[in-house]
Amino acid sequence: MTECIERPLYIDRLKPFIGKSLIKVLIGQRRVGKSYLLMQLRDLIEKQSPDTQIIYINKEQHEFSKISNSDDLFLYLKENVKGNGNVALFIDEVQDIESFEITLRDLATRGNYDIYCTGSNANLLSSELATFLSGRYIEIKVFGLSYTEFLVFYNLQDSVAAFQTYLKFGGLPYLINLNTEIQVAYEYLTSIYNTILLKDVVARFKIRNVKFLENLVEFLADNIGSIVSSKKISDYLKSQKVNISPQVVIDYLGYLESSFLIFKVKRTGIEGKKIFEIGEKYFFEDIGIRNAIVGYKTGDIHKILENVVYLHLRMAGYSVTVGQEGNKEIDFIAQKAGEKIYVQVAYMLINEGTIYREYGNLLEISDNFPKYVVTMDELTEISTYKGINRMHVKDFCSKMV
Numbered sequence: 001m002t003e004c005i006e007r008p009l010y011i012d013r014l015k016p017f018i019g020k021s022l023i024k025v026l027i028g029q030r031r032v033g034k035s036y037l038l039m040q041l042r043d044l045i046e047k048q049s050p051d052t053q054i055i056y057i058n059k060e061q062h063e064f065s066k067i068s069n070s071d072d073l074f075l076y077l078k079e080n081v082k083g084n085g086n087v088a089l090f091i092d093e094v095q096d097i098e099s100f101e102i103t104l105r106d107l108a109t110r111g112n113y114d115i116y117c118t119g120s121n122a123n124l125l126s127s128e129l130a131t132f133l134s135g136r137y138i139e140i141k142v143f144g145l146s147y148t149e150f151l152v153f154y155n156l157q158d159s160v161a162a163f164q165t166y167l168k169f170g171g172l173p174y175l176i177n178l179n180t181e182i183q184v185a186y187e188y189l190t191s192i193y194n195t196i197l198l199k200d201v202v203a204r205f206k207i208r209n210v211k212f213l214e215n216l217v218e219f220l221a222d223n224i225g226s227i228v229s230s231k232k233i234s235d236y237l238k239s240q241k242v243n244i245s246p247q248v249v250i251d252y253l254g255y256l257e258s259s260f261l262i263f264k265v266k267r268t269g270i271e272g273k274k275i276f277e278i279g280e281k282y283f284f285e286d287i288g289i290r291n292a293i294v295g296y297k298t299g300d301i302h303k304i305l306e307n308v309v310y311l312h313l314r315m316a317g318y319s320v321t322v323g324q325e326g327n328k329e330i331d332f333i334a335q336k337a338g339e340k341i342y343v344q345v346a347y348m349l350i351n352e353g354t355i356y357r358e359y360g361n362l363l364e365i366s367d368n369f370p371k372y373v374v375t376m377d378e379l380t381e382i383s384t385y386k387g388i389n390r391m392h393v394k395d396f397c398s399k400m401v
Contacts, residue, residue, distance in 0.1 A: 005152065005153055005173075006040060007033065007036075007037060007040075007149060009146070009149070009315070010026075010037055010140060010142060011037070011040060011041070011044070013140055014037075014041060014140060017138060018041070018044070018045060018048070018114065019045075019049070019086075019114055020114070021108055021109075021111060021113070021114075021136070022108075022136060022137055022138055023104055023108055023115045023116075023117065023129075023133060023136055023137035023138075024115065024116045024117070024137070024138055024140065025094075025116075025117050025118075025119060025129065025137055025138070025139045025140070026038070026116070026117070026118045026119070026140050026142050027118070027119050027120075027122060027139055027140070027141055027142065027260070028118075028120070028141060028142035028143060028260055028285075029120060029144070029196065029259070029260035029261060029285045029286065030120050030192060030195060030196055030200070030260075031172050031173075031174060031192050032142050032143055032144045032171075032172065032173070032285070032286070033142060033144070033145075033173045034092070034118040034120075034142050035058070035092050035118065036173065037118075037142065038056075038090050038092055038116060038118060041090070041116055042054055042056060042088065042090055045088045045114070049086065049088075051085060051086065052085070052086045052087065052088050052114070053081060053082060053083075053085060053086070053087045053088070054087075054088050054090070055077065055080060055081065055087060055088070055089045055090065056090045056092075057073075057076070057089075057090065057091045057092065058092040058093070059091070059092060059093040059094070059096040059097065060092065060093055067097055068096075068097065068098060069097060069098040069099055070097065070098065070099040070100055070101075070102040070103045072097070073091075073097055073100060073103045074103045074106070077089070077103075077107075084112065085112065086112050086113075086114065087112060087113050087114065088114045088115075088116070089107065089113055089114070089115045089116070090116045090117075091115075091116070091117045091118070092117075092118050093118060093119065093120060094117040094118065094119050095119045095120065095121045100117075100128070101128045101129065101131075101132040101133055102132065104117075104133065105132050105133055105136065108133070108136045108137075118142075120196075120200055120259065120260065121200055121204065121258055121259060122257065122258045122259075122260060123254075123258040126139075141314075143171070143285070143311060143314065143315050144170060144171030144172050144173070144285065144286045144288075144311075145171030145172070145173060146171065146311075146312060146315050146397070147163065147166050147308075147312065147394065147397040147398060148397075148398055149171070150162075150166050150171055153173060153176050154176060158394065158398060159394075160376075160392075160394065162394075163393070163394035163397075166308070167287065167296075167301075167304050167305070167308060168182065168288070168291060168296050169182075169185050169288045169291075170189070170286040170287040170288020170289065170290075170291070171286060171287075171288070171311075172189065172192065172286055172288060172289075174188070175188065175189075175288070182296070185288070185292075186288075186291070186292040189286075189288050189289050189291075189292035190292045190293075192289060193261075193289050193292060193293060196259050196260075196261050197210075197213065197214070197217070197259075197261070200258075200259035200261075201213065201255045201256060201258075201259050201261075204255075204259075205255045207252075207255070209244075212237070212242060212244055212252070213252055213255075213256075215237065215240070215242065216233065216237075216249070216252055216253070216256070217256065217261070217262075217293060218293060218294060219233060219236060219237075220256075220262060220282045220284075221284065221290045221293045221294040222294050223282070224281070224282060224283055224284060224290065224303045224304075224306065224307050225281060225283070225302070225303045225306040225307065225331075226281065226303075227267070227279045227280065227281060227322075228279065228280070228281070228282065229246075229278050229279045229280070230246040230247075230249040230250045230253070231246045231278075232279075233246075233249045234246045234249050237249075253282075260285050261284065261285060261289070262282050262283065262284055262285065263282065263283050263284075263285065263310070263314070264280050264281075264282055265280055265281045265282070265283060265310065265320060265321060265322055266280050266321050266322070267279060267280060267281075267321065267322045267323070267324040268321040268322070268323060268324070268333065269323070269324065269325060270323040270324065270325040270328070270330055270333070270361075270365060271325070271365060271366065271367065276324060280322070281322055283306070283307045283310045283311070284307060285311075287304055287307050287308055287311070290304075290307065291304075301347050301376070302345070302346065302347045305345050305347060305374075305376065305393055306331060306345045308393070308397065309331075309332065309343060309345050309374060309393065309396065309397070310332060312396070312397045313332060313334045313343070316336070317336050318334035318335060318336045318341075319334070319335050319336070320332050320333070320334050320335075321333050323342065328361045328364070329361065330342050330343075330344065330361055330362065330365075331343055331344050331345045332345075339369070340367075340369040341369060341370045341371070341372065342362055342365060342369065342370070342371040342372065343371075343372045343373075343374060343396075344358045344359075344361070344362060344371075344372070344373045344374070345374055345375075345393070346358050346373065346374075346375045347375065347376055348375055348376055348377050349373075349375055349377060358373050359373060359385060359386070359388055362388050363386060363388070370389065371387070371388045371389065372388070372389045372390070372391060372396065373385075373388060373389070373390045373391075374390075374391050374392070374393045374396040375390070375391075375392065375393065376392065376393055377392070378392075379391065379392045379395070382395070
């Protein structure tokens with residue numbers, strides 16, 4: 001069994017809500033570590049409040065297969081909760097319980113239930129929670145390992161070699177149990193990808209054209225960091241003798257997003273509030289899964305770096321868009337608590353043209369929010385050029401939170 005290594009990034013966000021009647025919901029892709037966070041919270045509550053009764057339901061275990069709907073859940077609790085004392089209820093993969101929100105709403109009003117859930121389907125959770133549990137829950141997005149967590153898990157020193165390993169394998173925690181042979185790791189990551197695709201997309205949304213869905217994912221994996229649209233995808237597929245309408249593409253993209261396999265990143269005006277309705281970028285929740293789908297190729301390094309930087313910004317709590325003004329693009333505009341940073345990602349600044357492209361668009365932004373160019377160039381410290389910070393990507397992913 002994997003050692004339960006703490007992830008303070010999430011535990012610290014949850015601590016203020018322990019013991020409160022709010023329902024705590026951990027959402028994210030399968031195998032990013034939500035179950036282990038539940039276990040850590042359970043252990044923390046057992047230590048802090050030994051008189052609290054713990055009820056733990058894991059819908060991926062056979063012993064809980066009979067809890068299929070809200071009535072089953074209510075009956076299970078009625079049979080297993082002893083007395084009228086405080087109860088800490090943990091439900092792993094709560095979306096597998098039909099109408100779960102009915103029972104949770106009831107329990108949340110009783111005052112003695114401290115409720116924690118995990119889920120792997122964004123649409124189902126957000127719609128049910130918002131409709132039936134409005135004001136009674138908080139939602140915490142859980143990602144795979146950040147680069148700094150990756151170093152802790154693998155007991156590695158921060159180095160370019162360690163960062164390159166992170167770029168190849170991504171951040172799914174269970175990989176620590178496997179050797180570092182790329183074939184073994186990618187077989188595991190492929191199995192996780194197949195589970196997400198078949199259980200969280202095909203089965204849940206009753207997809208019939210599975211081959212098209214697989215082709216769509218491969219297209220996205222090969223085009224991370226590129227501006228794409230449903231029409232562009234549809235036209236590409238037609239060139240491959242697959243006739244799919246843009247609306248079907250939009251639907252399938254939404255299904256993939258809801259499973260947390262991919263993220264859609266919209267374009268906005270660089271300094272204004274304009275939102276572009278057509279054309280966006282897509283990134284993968286886990287870069288290792290992306291690499292397992294289409295292979296890890298050195299020619300894709302810029303795409304991979306952009307994906308990893310996007311994930312880091314999201315883990316750090318930023319909302320992220322792509323900046324667009326005419327033909328000028330800023331890779332990421334990240335905002336949090338009224339603050340903003342601009343980030344350009346490049347593999348290496350090898351000539352004047354590359355330097356001008358990466359710095360030029362940033363220099364034209366008139367506000368004074370921090371601006372960064374992050375690269376894989378050999379850099380020992382942060383340098384500045386006309387007020388723009390230049391950093392190694394691994395340092396950006398280690399220190400910028």
